[in-house]
Amino acid sequence: MSAETVKPAETPSPTADLIRFDKVTKRFGDNTVLDDLCFSVKPGKHVTLIGPSGSGKTTILRLLMTLMKPEEGTIHVNGQQLFPSRGEKQLREVRKNIGMVFQQFNLFPNMTVLRNITEAPVRVLGLSRDEADERARELLDMVGLGERADAKPTQLSGGQQQRVAIARALAMRPQVLLLDEVTSALDPELVAGVLDVLRDIARTTDITMLCVTHEMNFARDISDDVLMFDAGRVIESGPPEKIFGDPEHERTREFLGAVL
């Protein structure tokens, strides 16, 4: 089992896990979103986080992306400590391994599609424009938007924008791809195109994927492991066949009964 709730007492070597949360607590005011959370993800695995809204799934992704910081606990990525923070330099070092695709795409409206994808590889990774352009065009072909390199984001549909956002994240060659409800903001007819791209990536690359979604069929297709969240804790985890076919926990059954 690659994703599991671990007890801190029997902590294995952190290096074996690509992502590792130890007793992480995150609060917003009086509201505890993550409650003493422990879990880990092994390299190359595709893990889906499910659960009712407000159960803290998105918070996990945002913590990993360093968009917020936990009140308590430690987070390791690739054996390096992310939190408690050891300063901006260390954060940037760890962040190199992580890419994220957002619910609202968050493309940069002031740049063309191509620039959206090449800007970070050029400025952050130090690629030449030509190298970055080449890599970007390959990725655009992969997400089926090879023709739209010179368009501005506002000229694209939501589904197309999200595919560009996926290409933009992949252009940084991350080890981990965080997918935060990437189809929730899309019109229903555009969802399939985005999910197909992600299925492709899951099948053809060894990128570790951490995915928050309400698309249960998609979760069943791509996941090695499914984590069921409730009230800031993992209440159940296992392979998709088990979670979707024979869930143990009452809350899981209720949740799946409501969404399926």
Add this chain to the structure above:
Amino acid sequence: MSNWDWSAVADFMPRFWDGVQLTLQILALGSLLSFSLGLVWAFGLLSASRFVRWPVNVVTEFIRNTPLLVQLFFLFFVLPEFGVQFSAVTTGTVAIGLHYSTYTAQVYKAGIDAVPLGQWEAATALSLPRHRTWFAVILPQAIRRIVPALGNYVVSMLKDTPLLAGISVLELLQQARLESAATFQYTEPLTVVGIAFILIAYPASLLLRVLERRLVR
């Protein structure tokens, strides 16, 4: 500041307080004039008739886009040519009030425009008479935006009162100039006046920000 002389500050105080008094007096009257004249302009700008709207727009835009200082000289030197004689203080107050009335007009207009169209429609649906619509429905809502914005322009007017030194009105800057001319001490009077403006304007703008937060939601 090695050559700072507190006794020069003390010597300046009588003139300083005279200047404060006159400045505040000009500010109060100028504000009243700008508030009321601005209301007239605003009704012109909101008028249904284009023959009212258009000339009012031209006049207010012209006044708003040209310098207060030149307007001040215009009133001061030109009006007497037509036989209208005002004191320098009156001319200055009128100039400030007139100039800022074109700003307050925009404030009134924006405040009224910001009231949702649905409120007018609701008033119509209730068959409220026109003046009831204005006084019971529209203005109470508009006033929340209008009051803080007017306050900001009062602060701007305060900072423009030194322009009246240009026609020798004895406001703060002119008092400082006279003091300097009499004592050859330039540093202290001008510095005191400069700091006085900050000391009045900053708390005023803080107060307005609180007011704005309370009223505009």
Add this chain to the structure above:
Amino acid sequence: MTAGLWQHWILPGIWTTLQLTLYSAVLATVVAFGIGMARTHRLWIVRFLAGVYTEVFRGTSALVLMFWLFFVVPGLIGWAFVPMWAAVLALGLSYGAYGAEVVRGALASVTPAQREAGIALNFTPWQRMRLILLPQAVPEMIPPFNNLLIELLKGTALVSLLGIGDVSFAAYLVRLATQESAQIYSITLVIYFVIAFLLTRGMKVVERRTKAGIGIDVKAQAAGGTR
């Protein structure tokens, strides 16, 4: 009025007014961006100092500041400004403080999601500012900047009280020479109005261009209402 008055006083006066406006606007822009960005800095001390600057210079009367730079500062530092530069400094520093508020507001109006996308791609804070936030914030700044530019143009008239030969000072000289004020002051007001009109026109073009750069159509926006 004779051609001589135009040639010797008014036209050079207009030129001086334009120069003053340009130089002060450049200084004010630099101040506005510097202070405005400093107000979003992650260190509180930087934000605090930038805030103090804004409050002090917004609280100051530009004319008093001008007199202070002109008459007091030479006594303090031992050398005097060229009058023109004392004026530019006073105007640039004061209007820069107002501009800083515009910059801060426009930066704050860019959705936080853009900043987050920048973090996710591992840009440095300065890269996020330069490549993502500023290009999106600048178009928002143009209309309020235009208002400030007009205020600045009007503010340049203050220099005539220091004896700098701008168009307002030229009007004063013409009045003394001709003993006639209605005509020259009317003309002067019209000159300012025309300059303001042209500046506004120019800024509208800039607004349209910069908004097109981030995919916003100003005309469609205006037609679609206040959004």
